[in-house]
Amino acid sequence: MxxxxxxxxxxxxxxxxxxxxxxxxxxxxxxxxxxxxxxxxxxxxxxxxxxxxSNQYDLLNSIEEETLSWAKKSISYLMDKHDIQETKNILLEMFKSIKENSQHLQVLMSEKGDIDFQKRLFALIYEECGINLAAGEHKDEDMNESYFVFVVNGSVGLIQHWLKNGMTKSAEEMADIIYQFTFAREPNEMK
Amino acid sequence: MxxxxxxxxxxxxxxxxxxxxxxxxxxxxxxxxxxxxxxxxxxxxxxxxxxxxSNQYDLLNSIEEETLSWAKKSISYLMDKHDIQETKNILLEMFKSIKENSQHLQVLMSEKGDIDFQKRLFALIYEECGINLAAGEHKDEDMNESYFVFVVNGSVGLIQHWLKNGMTKSAEEMADIIYQFTFAREPNEMK
DNA sequence: TATTATATTGACACAGTGTTGTTTTTGCAA
DNA sequence: TTGCAAAAACAACACTGTGTCAATATAATA
CATH class of the missing domain: 1.10.10.60 (Homeodomain-like)
Structure with missing residues (x-):
């Protein structure tokens, strides 16, 4: 007490x-x-x-852990409350958060941030969405793992690029783009 | 003199x-x-x-510059001399170089390396190959730029993953995978 | 051999580190 | 309100690494 x-x-x-x-x-x-x-x-x-x-990196790590657990909570909240099951909408909410809400998140995601954290965040997002990326599209498990790694890294790089260049695109556009590159097999499916 | x-x-x-x-x-x-x-x-x-x-980072940077110019030379050599126009073969040669040749390259590409160097290397590879990734596939210039960023980051991440996990896949397999994710629209085209 | 560019050496003041013991402040409860 | 812990502030410590300097030594070569 x-x-x-x-x-x-x-x-x-x-x-x-x-x-x-x-x-x-x-x-x-x-x-x-x-x-x-x-x-x-x-x-x-x-x-x-x-x-x-114990040092700067320890402090940074604690910020990262806190942010990851916040992200995890946010996602499951989105999934539960609003009955939004579509990946695209969750992505959109994440982008809005990054753009508007969190001072911390912008720094953590920027080039100055820790690349490992960024990968963990996106792996979490994709996994939390319960989506086996392109499941069945590829021949074997190895290929699926490779595709997961490829897509997580591609997504993170795109966010960094977005943040670095002044976020000229809207959160909607970004969600749309990432969705297309990652999930959609046919271009122009959305919009 | x-x-x-x-x-x-x-x-x-x-x-x-x-x-x-x-x-x-x-x-x-x-x-x-x-x-x-x-x-x-x-x-x-x-x-x-x-x-x-002047410091550690200055030294690292000079190593990176040296390596980048080596890579540039290697690629243009491959492109000129052997009349190999196929992207896949060039990729394969690059993977062989990474795997076999350079002590330095393995460290630079690893997690301990500088992520910016890795992106520069791959942007160089793609640009040197004279490939406008998926040109015409997407509606506008913006989309092409986004796709480029996505694919470069995805590729770098995949290489890092490969190096980190003991390079169990062969150079051929890696070239194949990256080719599929990056250039091929239809799966199973190669092999 | 004399010249010249470079590396070596030791010393310097200085920054930041991590720790310890002491004092002050704070929040809460008797 | 006062007293009690817990935490923060503070000052001092030895220590490591930094960047720079001037004096000296060591190679290659003309």
Whole structure:
């Protein structure tokens, strides 16, 4: 009981540190960010940092984990509540989230982010959608796995490209494009 | 004249430093590699390092540039000399090179490498092949650009996956798979 | 052999790291 | 309100790595 209440301060500190890192990552890669400047930016004592995280990468990792679990929750919420079963709509919601909602998400998805996180996020999206990509289209299991890897990486690259170039396309267009490249066998099926 | 001959020592030093970095990158990410250990590993004085490169990333970049120009030369050689116009055969040769030839290339393409280098390499391959991916297949220029981005990233991801998992597939199989995902509209066209 | 470019060496001040012990602040409960 | 823990702030520590410099040594070659 005590522990839960006492968390408040801790949680505030962690939040400030997370925001500070994300803010700095907008301007430079994490490799160039020192713990010292991270703490000065957050107005947190450097010693305090060490009582929560062991280094920059540990902190980044905790942000990633948090974001992944948020994404997982968002997707299952979409699937349950709104009875949206179509992959395209889920993709669309994800794109809207990336574009509008989360400061963190934009940085994490950008070139400055961790490519592994991005792959994990998209693997999660596709898997959470319960879709075996192009199932039956290919001869064997190996081919399906290869196609999954190919499509996840292609999708992530497209998002990065989108974010990097100022997001001139709408979320709808992006969802449409990714859907076509990934799921649709016939072009012009949607729209 | 003088300059050319005097290069010898310099070039040796640079080569040793490059090999040293690649060797260390097999065991840890470049972010964890200090200039100090890099020089100790190469048996080169730390001060000497600074007279050639400004830091680890500068050194890595020079390796990447060298590799890219090697790749460019290899491809144009293949295109010119042997009159191989078929994309698939060029892809196959590339995969053989990756698998057999270059120690450096394996590290650069691995997860420990620089993702940007990997994208540059594949963009180069596709462009050098003179292939406008799926030209005319899609409605507009935007769509073609998106498809290019998607396919380059998908290919790079697949290679990484291949290298990471011990290259169980043959170079032929990999060329086949990438060809199908990228160029072929009908599955089972080749083989 | 003398010249010249380069590498080596050791020293320097300086940044950032990770830890420890002490003091201050905070939230909550008696 | 006061007192009690828990957490944060603070200051000091030794340590590692950084970047630069000036003096010296070592090769190749003219």
């Amino acid at each position: 005590k522990e839960l209440k006492q968390d408040r301060k801790s949680r505030y500190t962690r939040m400030v540190l997370r925001d500070s890192l994300v803010e700095l990552m907008k301007t430079k890669p994490i490799t160039k960010i020192t713990i010292k400047e991270l703490c000065e930016n957050a107005d947190i004592n450097r010693s305090t940092f060490y009582s929560h995280y | 003088k300059e050319l001959k005097q290069d010898r020592k310099s070039r040796y030093t640079r080569m040793v430093l490059r090999d040293s970095l690649v060797e260390l990158m097999k065991t840890k990410p470049i972010t964890k590699i200090t200039i100090k250990e890099l020089c100790e590993n190469a048996d080169i004085n730390r001060s000497t390092f600074y007279s050639h490169y």
